[in-house]
Amino acid sequence: MTETFISSVTPPAKKDDPALWFIVCGKKLLVNAEDGRVSIPVLVDIGELGLLPLREHYLGMYKGQHCYTAEIGETAEIPENMALHGIWGIFNHLDEDLFKVTLRAVHIIDWDRTDQFCIRCGSKTENKSVERAKKCPACGHVSFPRISPAVIVLVSRGDRILLARAQRFKDEMLYSVLAGFVEPGETLEDTVKREIKEEVGIDVKDIRYFGSQPWPFPDSLMIAFTAQYAGGDIRIDETEIADAQWFDCNRLPLIPGKISIARRMIDWFIEKNKVKSERQ
Numbered sequence: 001m002t003e004t005f006i007s008s009v010t011p012p013a014k015k016d017d018p019a020l021w022f023i024v025c026g027k028k029l030l031v032n033a034e035d036g037r038v039s040i041p042v043l044v045d046i047g048e049l050g051l052l053p054l055r056e057h058y059l060g061m062y063k064g065q066h067c068y069t070a071e072i073g074e075t076a077e078i079p080e081n082m083a084l085h086g087i088w089g090i091f092n093h094l095d096e097d098l099f100k101v102t103l104r105a106v107h108i109i110d111w112d113r114t115d116q117f118c119i120r121c122g123s124k125t126e127n128k129s130v131e132r133a134k135k136c137p138a139c140g141h142v143s144f145p146r147i148s149p150a151v152i153v154l155v156s157r158g159d160r161i162l163l164a165r166a167q168r169f170k171d172e173m174l175y176s177v178l179a180g181f182v183e184p185g186e187t188l189e190d191t192v193k194r195e196i197k198e199e200v201g202i203d204v205k206d207i208r209y210f211g212s213q214p215w216p217f218p219d220s221l222m223i224a225f226t227a228q229y230a231g232g233d234i235r236i237d238e239t240e241i242a243d244a245q246w247f248d249c250n251r252l253p254l255i256p257g258k259i260s261i262a263r264r265m266i267d268w269f270i271e272k273n274k275v276k277s278e279r280q
């Protein structure tokens with residue numbers, strides 16, 4: 001199988017070929033938007049749009065086409081037949097692999113913006129030419145794009161699943177699986193056990209890897225697990241959780257959209273249970 005995306009930090013010597021441009025503006029992406037269709041602009045150079053980028057990085061090749069990312073200022077004039085779209089809004093318009101390049105672009109732009117100065121001595125940093133990193137010319141400190149691992153866990157108890165409404169959720173009806181950041185010194189399994197215990201007071205067992213998803217807002221990598229209930233009663237940590245309950249698969253509350261790995265896990269569990277009950 002050939003890879004659809006090949007990462008690289010080395011751009012072609014000259015911009016001659018039409019390339020995919022992932023143009024970030026604040027928390028949005030500048031896309032072609034005509035007749036309800038949304039696509040990533042294909043340009044030899046961003047200058048064609050009359051835009052002067054604040055920063056620019058070469059990303060690599062997607063299906064044989066060069067990819068660049070750039071950031072434009074929030075006051076930039078939006079070219080005709082283009083629009084600023086929220087990242088989540090364009091998920092439904094792009095191929096999954098192309099959407100992953102979008103997430104990569106957003107993450108790299110955020111890193112470039114954040115790491116302009118050395119965190120050790122404050123000098124202006126420089127991009128390294130051979131890897132995605134910045135080096136401080138004064139003290140030699142090297143910084144890489146940060147990736148913060150977080151676990152996300154679907155806990156089941158027979159044919160019911162544990163869903164919680166976090167205090168930070170804006171939608172008062174939304175419930176999801178539990179998640180939390182990995183702490184220094186922890187294995188991922190330790191994090192799963194600690195987070196579930198801290199947030200809802202229950203013990204889990206049979207922790208199994210499910211999958212992962214980059215979540216560059218700003219720099220998370222969600223590592224998903226399934227686990228089974230092992231003991232305890234739900235006792236929520238009210239600083240983080242507004243409510244948590246065991247839900248029957250046939251009577252689920254409002255859950256996250258298809259884009260999230262949380263939803264993929266919930267859908268997987270429902271499907272698994274359906275197959276099981278059909279067999280019985």
Ligand SMILES: [Zn+2]
Nearest residue numbers: 118121136139
């Ligand atoms: Zn330094």
